[in-house]
Amino acid sequence: MPQNQQFLLASRPQGQASVDNFSLVTSQTPPLQEGQVLVQHHYLSLDPYMRGRMNEGKSYTAPQPLGEVMIGGTVGQVVESRSPRFAVGDFVVGMGGWQLYSVVDGAPAGGLHKVDATRVPLSHYLGAVGMPGVTAWHGLLRIIEPRAGQTVVVSAASGAVGSAVGVLARERGCRVVGIAGGAAKCAYVKDELGFDDCIDYRAHADALSLSQALKTACPEGIDGHFENVGGMVLDAVMLRMNAFGRIAVCGMIAGYDGRPMPMAYPALILVQRLKVQGFIVSEHMEDWPPALKELGALVGSGRFSPRETVAEGLAAAPESFLGLLKGRNFGKQLVRLV
Amino acid sequence: MPQNQQFLLASRPQGQASVDNFSLVTSQTPPLQEGQVLVQHHYLSLDPYMRGRMNEGKSYTAPQPLGEVMIGGTVGQVVESRSPRFAVGDFVVGMGGWQLYSVVDGAPAGGLHKVDATRVPLSHYLGAVGMPGVTAWHGLLRIIEPRAGQTVVVSAASGAVGSAVGVLARERGCRVVGIAGGAAKCAYVKDELGFDDCIDYRAHADALSLSQALKTACPEGIDGHFENVGGMVLDAVMLRMNAFGRIAVCGMIAGYDGRPMPMAYPALILVQRLKVQGFIVSEHMEDWPPALKELGALVGSGRFSPRETVAEGLAAAPESFLGLLKGRNFGKQLVRLV
Numbered sequence: 001m002p003q004n005q006q007f008l009l010a011s012r013p014q015g016q017a018s019v020d021n022f023s024l025v026t027s028q029t030p031p032l033q034e035g036q037v038l039v040q041h042h043y044l045s046l047d048p049y050m051r052g053r054m055n056e057g058k059s060y061t062a063p064q065p066l067g068e069v070m071i072g073g074t075v076g077q078v079v080e081s082r083s084p085r086f087a088v089g090d091f092v093v094g095m096g097g098w099q100l101y102s103v104v105d106g107a108p109a110g111g112l113h114k115v116d117a118t119r120v121p122l123s124h125y126l127g128a129v130g131m132p133g134v135t136a137w138h139g140l141l142r143i144i145e146p147r148a149g150q151t152v153v154v155s156a157a158s159g160a161v162g163s164a165v166g167v168l169a170r171e172r173g174c175r176v177v178g179i180a181g182g183a184a185k186c187a188y189v190k191d192e193l194g195f196d197d198c199i200d201y202r203a204h205a206d207a208l209s210l211s212q213a214l215k216t217a218c219p220e221g222i223d224g225h226f227e228n229v230g231g232m233v234l235d236a237v238m239l240r241m242n243a244f245g246r247i248a249v250c251g252m253i254a255g256y257d258g259r260p261m262p263m264a265y266p267a268l269i270l271v272q273r274l275k276v277q278g279f280i281v282s283e284h285m286e287d288w289p290p291a292l293k294e295l296g297a298l299v300g301s302g303r304f305s306p307r308e309t310v311a312e313g314l315a316a317a318p319e320s321f322l323g324l325l326k327g328r329n330f331g332k333q334l335v336r337l338v
Numbered sequence: 339m340p341q342n343q344q345f346l347l348a349s350r351p352q353g354q355a356s357v358d359n360f361s362l363v364t365s366q367t368p369p370l371q372e373g374q375v376l377v378q379h380h381y382l383s384l385d386p387y388m389r390g391r392m393n394e395g396k397s398y399t400a401p402q403p404l405g406e407v408m409i410g411g412t413v414g415q416v417v418e419s420r421s422p423r424f425a426v427g428d429f430v431v432g433m434g435g436w437q438l439y440s441v442v443d444g445a446p447a448g449g450l451h452k453v454d455a456t457r458v459p460l461s462h463y464l465g466a467v468g469m470p471g472v473t474a475w476h477g478l479l480r481i482i483e484p485r486a487g488q489t490v491v492v493s494a495a496s497g498a499v500g501s502a503v504g505v506l507a508r509e510r511g512c513r514v515v516g517i518a519g520g521a522a523k524c525a526y527v528k529d530e531l532g533f534d535d536c537i538d539y540r541a542h543a544d545a546l547s548l549s550q551a552l553k554t555a556c557p558e559g560i561d562g563h564f565e566n567v568g569g570m571v572l573d574a575v576m577l578r579m580n581a582f583g584r585i586a587v588c589g590m591i592a593g594y595d596g597r598p599m600p601m602a603y604p605a606l607i608l609v610q611r612l613k614v615q616g617f618i619v620s621e622h623m624e625d626w627p628p629a630l631k632e633l634g635a636l637v638g639s640g641r642f643s644p645r646e647t648v649a650e651g652l653a654a655a656p657e658s659f660l661g662l663l664k665g666r667n668f669g670k671q672l673v674r675l676v
Binding site: 234250251252264266267270272276277278280 | 390568572587588589590599600601602603604605607608609610611612613614615616617618621
């Protein structure tokens, strides 16, 4: 029964989230019941959706309960098993939460899945070959439905989701243009991910200025857009959308703090006959197998080299998470726990 | 060669449209060329889309050219024919424009269609059994895709499009709630069109107040919404949309004058996984035959009694059109020309 460390949600944010919203506690892991598995987490995933769960009321799903372990994806190793489906030493991915160990039901309902640590580095099962990658795949292929030769734009392009969107669109023969914050991220998006262009939104004071830059980067307009941010970026992109354009709405980071974040030009939905559609990847489980197959092959073959920012130790999780919400991470944000 | 009267677009509106944007001219109809037909218009249709065409630049389609006859749907009778496809006396619907007569190519490309004046009153071919009716049919069935028992809301509910949306949804077993301006329109929507409820938006100062009224009228939330207006009405409806709701965007009257009209709560697209989609009915010609068949049967059988506001004489067209943009019409706005 190893000693566990856990971050609980201590309070709900009033406006911006802060480190005070989390509390670190120490406990013993409970003895396993029949059918259960004890997993030691190697990596914890930090993702923007967690901010939505910290709020009370209507969001993606039920809010994160106060006083309970913060939810989160984890990849790790089975260290004790009373389940016939898992053996000690198995590498597994699941929703272990912000803690060093988790006790999980080994039955399918427990949501624990074995992964092959020799195929791709273990951490990628929380990124490009995990939930963020499947998110990219679903939004791109099920909502944007891009055709070769069309132009696809993605915001937060250097992030875990955005980078996968761009690579998957690139593989389908699209012109791919990213939007990211800062010259270093834009260089990575172009030079390492192979996007056709990338625009630094920080160089633009407003949507009209960003829209001018998009006009240059997308000389034939924009057919599909994958939105991870909202606000000014979405406004700027909408001004350049072609007729019958599709916008997959995956994230609205700018709005999580409760500030009003209107869409400036909704009449363009009519004028350009756009489809604007929101989605949550966990509601489309049928897409996980084909998505993980394609993404695993892309990463395994080296055609897609996802970038990671790795914080060291569970104690670093709150600060890393707040930095993620401000765009301080570069690629997939992880916390190494072993 | 009868004497014709025509309204030309004299100037583009700066802000609100005014009667000064139109000029009335008199001319002789030209002699028919081989294949042409001379149509005497009985009714001219006035529709919100015309306001968009009066602007320069990006709208639904190409702008209405200055100095040319205002575009518009017409129903009338063939008074002279050099086309084998039409005989004198035939009743026809087409895009004759704001004038007493039109000379039209009798070939299919001319867009002239014979109608049966004994089946439904002639004027309805410009309304419920014409373009507005097909608009309702497409947006409801192709974008909202309502199922029996679901709740459908439609704005401008007493209008030509809105009334058809409600009747078609009612026929499919939906709970149907209208939004209209004023007690008389709301009474018509409930008592004569058979909607389950109708809300007078003029009784509400802002979107939150209107949203409260929608909560009462839609106790199980809103699954589908047909938007003819935009602005505050759309904001209020979005606050009540259920998960996986669909919004068909058909009109944004509030925005045609160039005033900014933001969408207040776009984050709901993500939170509730909404689909928001704009469309123009003329781009979906495949839907016209099934739509006109169903709508003709509903009107012909008396299950749908569309309301009309009929102005007398071509000279009344500009004022009637401006009144339509302000919601002064009650049901389908027409101009009688004979």
